[in-house]
Amino acid sequence: MRPIDLAREHGLSAQAIRNYDDAGILPPTERSETGYRRYTPLHVHALRAFLALRRGHGHQHATEIMRATNRGDTESAYRLIDAAHVALLAERETRTEVATALGSLSTTTPAPVHGRPLTVGELAGRLGVHPATLRAWETEGILRPVRDRATGYRQYGSDCLRDAEIARQLRRGGYPLRRVAQFIESLREAGGPDALSAFLDSWTDRLTTRSRHLLAGAAQLDAYLTLLDQT
Known part of the structure; x- marks a missing residue:
């Protein structure tokens, strides 16, 4: 031929x-x-x-x-x-872990931050955690606060509040920090819980197709x- x-x-x-x-x-x-x-x-x-x-x-x-x-x-x-x-x-296991983490979240959405951003002490008090916990979450990439240009202090807006609420719930569920950070990153990339649900469905389809x-x-x-x- x-x-x-x-x-x-x-x-x-x-x-x-x-x-x-x-x-x-x-x-x-x-x-x-x-x-x-x-x-x-x-x-x-x-x-x-x-x-x-x-x-x-x-x-x-x-x-x-x-x-x-x-x-x-x-x-x-x-x-x-x-x-x-x-x-x-x-x-496939990563996808399952993300889906499990999403399912373990509370259906209640934290109230948005109005006015000025929260300080580390204010956010810690709102969540009932120690300020050092928030700094540890920041080190892992779970939180991304901005810094005040004049003082250099951390400032936590609505996105940080959402991520911190999710992290608190996942940590209560026994998730290690590394897994919490992976889930938060997936959530950011997808654009929110609803978008992440659709993303997980398409992720399943892609895994099935590749298999x-x-x-x-x-x-x-x-x-x-x-x-x-x-x-």
Whole structure:
């Protein structure tokens, strides 16, 4: 087969096939007497495996998996695949922790700060915690107070009050500071609890899609490995 014959099935260009060949994504290719590349069904399966792997692993990792497979280093290929599943599991657990933290929050919204921002003592008194606790939360990135230009004192506005209220509830629920900081950062990025709920739903969809892509890639790679064993 010619490069265009492999390319046609996937809507690729012949040059893309040659590039994949040169990158080691495809197994070694024989040449005709005139120097043209000659592909076989083995190359067809290799290309299918790479394109399927790329959807779940990304281009670079899929390339590394195929290179390792083609040089007979299946141990390295399996390690790369296992690492992707470990990373996906860690992300899935993070998503679950964020969702659990969101569910543990009180439905009441703290009253906004009107007028001037609160001082560290005023916020501590409002929450019933020690001022040193607020400073520790700041060190972890949970709170981000601004500083008064004249005095250098910390000033806590409505956003800080919201984050402090959430931190207090999560700490009462037994969450370590590192986890509280991760949740607050997710909340900031999403734009608030309601937006975070929608974000969590889309996050679940992305995790599910990637899991399916990893499974599909593994199936195609298995078919390619089976064919390699027969050659």
